[in-house]
Amino acid sequence: xxxxxxxxxxxxxxxxxxxxxxxxxxxxxxxxxxxxxxxxxxxxxxxxxxxxxxxxxxxxxxxxxxxxxxxxxxxxxxxxxxxxxxxxxxxxxxxxxxxxxxxxxxxxxxxxxxx
Amino acid sequence: xxxxxxxxxxxxxxxxxxxxxxxxxxxxxxxxxxxxxxxxxxxxxxxxxxxxxxxxxxxxxxxxxxxxxxxxxxxxxxxxxxxxxxxxxxxxxxxxxxxxxxxxxxxxxxxx
Numbered sequence: 001x002x003x004x005x006x007x008x009x010x011x012x013x014x015x016x017x018x019x020x021x022x023x024x025x026x027x028x029x030x031x032x033x034x035x036x037x038x039x040x041x042x043x044x045x046x047x048x049x050x051x052x053x054x055x056x057x058x059x060x061x062x063x064x065x066x067x068x069x070x071x072x073x074x075x076x077x078x079x080x081x082x083x084x085x086x087x088x089x090x091x092x093x094x095x096x097x098x099x100x101x102x103x104x105x106x107x108x109x110x111x112x113x114x115x
Numbered sequence: 116x117x118x119x120x121x122x123x124x125x126x127x128x129x130x131x132x133x134x135x136x137x138x139x140x141x142x143x144x145x146x147x148x149x150x151x152x153x154x155x156x157x158x159x160x161x162x163x164x165x166x167x168x169x170x171x172x173x174x175x176x177x178x179x180x181x182x183x184x185x186x187x188x189x190x191x192x193x194x195x196x197x198x199x200x201x202x203x204x205x206x207x208x209x210x211x212x213x214x215x216x217x218x219x220x221x222x223x224x225x226x227x
Contacts, residue, residue: 004158043159043204043217091158101147101166101208106158 023092138205
């Protein structure tokens with residue numbers, strides 16, 4: 001298995017532009033998570049899906065952020081409009097089942113820079 | 116206030132030496148505690164996971180301990196190698212959900 005695949009690896013965009021981050025979870029994993037990592041705040045959970053349904057989006061910072069999971073093999077995290085304070089590394093992770101006792105596999109992340 | 120505190124923030128050791136990283140948590144009700152290794156530019160990779168009934172778990176040269184009474188965990192690295200240079204993140208989870216609280220990590224540098 002290729003693991004959790006994220007694209008792009010790096011994204012540089014101008015303030016105000018729309019940014020879309022993509023994630024392909026491990027085949028057969030039913031839960032998918034989006035995290036954001038910054039030096040100041042460490043890793044923060046933004047949203048997670050179980051069986052393609054959003055379960056908890058309380059970590060999404062504001063309405064500029066949205067996430068979708070149209071099918072079991074693909075998810076997107078969109079920021080519109082982007083702001084410099086959104087600059088961070090965004091990780092996607094997947095897990096076989098819902099519940100913290102199951103192993104999480106992280107992707108390599110997307111480093112977003114908003115200038 | 117973060118519910119997972121790690122120390123030290125950073126650590127430099129010589130190759131071949133041992134080291135111990137600390138993690139204190141206040142997550143409740145407690146389900147499990149994980150240690151992750153995160154190489155620069157990569158996602159975190161799980162090293163160990165322990166439930167409240169386990170007090171030690173090993174993965175090669177990595178040994179994690181857990182004291183559920185004092186809510187403390189440690190990660191001991193034996194005979195360090197240059198490839199151990201990374202951030203080590205402690206994660207405490209609440210019972211029966213996906214609520215995982217991440218520590219800020221300890222940045223370990225192993226020098227030759």
